[in-house]
Structure formats: structure tokens, C-alpha cells
Amino acid sequence: MSKPATKTVNCPSCQKEVAWLEENKYRPFCSKRCKLIDFGDWAAEKHIIPGKRVSTEDDENQETLQ
Numbered sequence: 374m375s376k377p378a379t380k381t382v383n384c385p386s387c388q389k390e391v392a393w394l395e396e397n398k399y400r401p402f403c404s405k406r407c408k409l410i411d412f413g414d415w416a417a418e419k420h421i422i423p424g425k426r427v428s429t430e431d432d433e434n435q436e437t438l439q
């Protein structure tokens with residue numbers, strides 16, 4: 374009970390529990406691999422065309438009309 378609890382976080386990429394330690398330079402990620410995966414997602418989001426969302430709304434409207 375006297376042992377201090379190590380703060381842990383969940384890796385944003387794989388949800389694995391990661392100890393929040395100074396030596397873990399990839400935190401909050403569990404590894405360099407997961408950090409790179411997350412960076413890749415950010416890059417992909419920048420390439421999303423705003424018009425794509427409009428087409429999705431059109432699909433929903435068509436389902437409502439039918």
C-alpha cells in the first residue's frame with residue numbers, strides 16, 4: 374500500500390496501458406511504432422476533402438426521402 378502508484382495512460386493507437394515515465398520518450402504512446410501510426414492519421418485527416426462530408430449528408434437525405 375505504501376508503494377506509490379505509477380501513473381499510466383492508454384496508448385492512443387493501440388489502447389495498451391503505458392506507464393508515464395520520464396524514460397518513456399514515446400508517451401503517451403507505448404512505442405515509436407504507435408507514435409508514427411498516430412502521426413500518419415493526422416496527416417491523413419489533413420487530406421480529407423470538405424466536400425466528402427456533404428456527399429454523406431446527401432446519402433442520409435435520400436434515405437429519409439425514400
Ligand SMILES: [Zn+2]
Pocket residue numbers: 384385386387388389402403404407
Ligand atoms: Zn501502442
